[in-house]
Amino acid sequence: MSNEPIIRVRNLHKWYSGVHALKGVDLDFHRGETVGLVGDNGAGKSTLINILSGTQAPTEGEIFFEGKKVRFKGPADAMEAGIETIYQYNSMVPTMSIARNMFIGREPLKWSVGGIGILDTKKMAAESVQAIADVDLHLRSPDALVGELSGGQRQGVAIARAMHFKSKVMILDEPTNHLAVKETQKVLGFVKSLKELGIPGIFISHNIHHVMECSDRIVAMARGEVVLDKRVDDTSMDEILDVL
Amino acid sequence: MKRFLKIYLEKPELAGVAFLLLLTVVFQARSGGVFLSAANLQGILGLLPEVALVAVGVTLLMICGEFDLSVGSVFALTPMAMAVTLEAGWPFLPAFALGLCVALLVGLVNGVLTVRFAIPSFITTLGMLFVARSITVVISGGFPPLLPNGAFPKWLFVAYVGPGDMFRMSFLWFVAIAVLVTLLLSRTNFGNWVRATGGFLPAAESMGIPTKRVKVACFMICSLLAGFAGSLQVMRLGAPLPSIGEGLELQAVAAAVIGGTALTGGIGTIFGGIIGATLIRVIDNGLVLSQVDANWFKMVLGALTVFAVILNAWLRRKAKSIKVETGK
Numbered sequence: 074m075s076n077e078p079i080i081r082v083r084n085l086h087k088w089y090s091g092v093h094a095l096k097g098v099d100l101d102f103h104r105g106e107t108v109g110l111v112g113d114n115g116a117g118k119s120t121l122i123n124i125l126s127g128t129q130a131p132t133e134g135e136i137f138f139e140g141k142k143v144r145f146k147g148p149a150d151a152m153e154a155g156i157e158t159i160y161q162y163n164s165m166v167p168t169m170s171i172a173r174n175m176f177i178g179r180e181p182l183k184w185s186v187g188g189i190g191i192l193d194t195k196k197m198a199a200e201s202v203q204a205i206a207d208v209d210l211h212l213r214s215p216d217a218l219v220g221e222l223s224g225g226q227r228q229g230v231a232i233a234r235a236m237h238f239k240s241k242v243m244i245l246d247e248p249t250n251h252l253a254v255k256e257t258q259k260v261l262g263f264v265k266s267l268k269e270l271g272i273p274g275i276f277i278s279h280n281i282h283h284v285m286e287c288s289d290r291i292v293a294m295a296r297g298e299v300v301l302d303k304r305v306d307d308t309s310m311d312e313i314l315d316v317l
Numbered sequence: 318m319k320r321f322l323k324i325y326l327e328k329p330e331l332a333g334v335a336f337l338l339l340l341t342v343v344f345q346a347r348s349g350g351v352f353l354s355a356a357n358l359q360g361i362l363g364l365l366p367e368v369a370l371v372a373v374g375v376t377l378l379m380i381c382g383e384f385d386l387s388v389g390s391v392f393a394l395t396p397m398a399m400a401v402t403l404e405a406g407w408p409f410l411p412a413f414a415l416g417l418c419v420a421l422l423v424g425l426v427n428g429v430l431t432v433r434f435a436i437p438s439f440i441t442t443l444g445m446l447f448v449a450r451s452i453t454v455v456i457s458g459g460f461p462p463l464l465p466n467g468a469f470p471k472w473l474f475v476a477y478v479g480p481g482d483m484f485r486m487s488f489l490w491f492v493a494i495a496v497l498v499t500l501l502l503s504r505t506n507f508g509n510w511v512r513a514t515g516g517f518l519p520a521a522e523s524m525g526i527p528t529k530r531v532k533v534a535c536f537m538i539c540s541l542l543a544g545f546a547g548s549l550q551v552m553r554l555g556a557p558l559p560s561i562g563e564g565l566e567l568q569a570v571a572a573a574v575i576g577g578t579a580l581t582g583g584i585g586t587i588f589g590g591i592i593g594a595t596l597i598r599v600i601d602n603g604l605v606l607s608q609v610d611a612n613w614f615k616m617v618l619g620a621l622t623v624f625a626v627i628l629n630a631w632l633r634r635k636a637k638s639i640k641v642e643t644g645k
């Protein structure tokens with residue numbers, strides 16, 4: 074059973090009015106494995122990720138999650154299934170507190186009618202403190218505004234959030250974009266720690282060094298197609314740069 | 318200074334409260350004690366709920382990142398729809414319900430047009446400002462209908478209550494609604510979605526929040542409150558003039574902004590909007606009592622609005638830089 078891929082992508086196509094962004098992608102993602110996804114600007118990496126995380130619908134093709142065929146109608150469906158995504162831009166609201174950001178869209182409620190109800194703010198504060206401590210991030214208070222955090226700390230909170238909701242797959246789309254060297258190292262540390270936790274990850278970056286450092290397997294894309302799919306040990310920097 | 322800034326960052330409406338206290342002292346002195354007299358307070362508290370309810374709705378909508386310029390017209394349209402049907406012999410409840418449904422419908426149209434066609438709500442609701450006002454004048458038939466005596470329960474909406482007849486019932490309605498909306502925004506998951514939607518739309522969307530529906534809901538709440546407020550005014554005056562509420566949309570925006578709400582969305586409180594509306598009423602009233610030419614009112618209102626935005630922006634920047642320093 075554990076040999077079965079956690080995500081199988083078959084013949085995935087995506088058209089954006091005239092642009093063929095994905096041209097029949099087939100990919101397997103396995104349990105306990107971090108996959109580095111590389112490719113030039115416009116190769117289709119984000120498009121693939123957006124389909125897996127439910128923010129976009131494929132034009133054609135199938136996705137199997139834990140062996141079952143799925144069709145996500147929105148990000149909430151994908152998160153419900155256990156796919157958490159850390160985006161290229163920040164998926165945090167800067168004008169809201171850390172505790173509030175942790176639970177956007179998945180707020181614990183004391184009671185509710187028709188999906189709207191009273192927040193359990195105590196639970197939110199306690200659990201966000203725990204979640205942040207779990208990823209070894211040290212922040213003063215869950216009531217601090219996310220806008221006051223550094224870029225690296227924000228990504229840390231985003232990762233803590235994904236962990237807290239017991240993600241089964243973690244997708245990181247250029248999480249180190251616009252970060253200073255020190256902050257980048259912190260985020261790379263988070264990515265590496267995924268393996269210890271046994272959470273499969275999909276890590277996108279333009280920095281091939283970072284990708285090689287953090288991943289077990291490299292998938293390279295170019296012009297909407299997969300052009301290379303090898304274990305890190307079986308390939309080299311030159312080979313990857315060659316196919317891009 | 319640091320502590321002051323920190324408090325400000327957490328409670329941006331406090332600046333408005335401080336200013337309100339200051340003005341009270343000034344007007345009390347300048348008017349020779351008339352300002353805080355029972356009769357004058359009674360006058361302020363009679364009109365305040367109507368303006369403040371509109372400000373509450375507009376503030377909520379602005380926190381959600383949208384804008385409504387049609388509230389002044391809805392303020393007139395709702396009671397006009399109610400008055401016309403009352404005149405036609407409908408009982409109060411269905412007539413009142415019809416008026417509020419009209420308000421909800423206007424909000425729904427504003428919201429759906431804005432999110433469906435992804436256009437600025439500034440434009441959608443500017444169009445609605447004219448459309449709703451025009452409908453109001455047309456259905457009034459040029460001759461505003463007189464509300465038949467006893468056609469509506471005065472005791473429930475506008476009768477005086479409290480010690481020394483200090484309040485009208487409308488004030489109690491206002492307090493109850495303001496508390497409800499405040500709780501909705503600060504204590505419920507819906508409020509969390511409103512703030513996220515206005516604070517940073519892409520993040521809210523990627524977290525699976527139905528941002529379009531959240532916005533439409535805020536448009537509808539905003540419109541409903543404006544319609545209810547207009548009905549209160551008409552019941553107080555006894556006759557629905559088609560021209561009431563003109564310019565109210567801008568006063569409501571000014572109230573929200575003076576109370577610390579950011580035009581960019583995500584930042585602000587309902588209480589701040591109420592403080593802003595109160596400030597505007599107090600200035601209006603205080604100027605008259607101080608025997609200043611009433612035409613200065615708009616000038617003061619305009620200056621205060623711009624000043625408040627500049628002060629808010631400056632304090633926010635300051636507070637931010639201090640936080641970052643101490644964070645290291």
Ligand SMILES: Nc1ncnc2c1ncn2[C@@H]1O[C@H](COP(=O)(O)OP(=O)(O)OP(=O)(O)O)[C@@H](O)[C@H]1O
Pocket residue numbers: 089090092094112113114115116117118119120121
């Ligand atoms: N929402 C959209 N509408 C239209 N075209 C799009 C949209 N999103 C992406 N595209 C196009 O699809 C192609 C693939 O884009 P995608 O964002 O997936 O690339 P990427 O590999 O993530 O690039 P980058 O490294 O720059 O992030 C590009 O040609 C892009 O212009």
Ligand SMILES: [Mg+2]
Pocket residue numbers: 118119120161
């Ligand atoms: Mg991309």
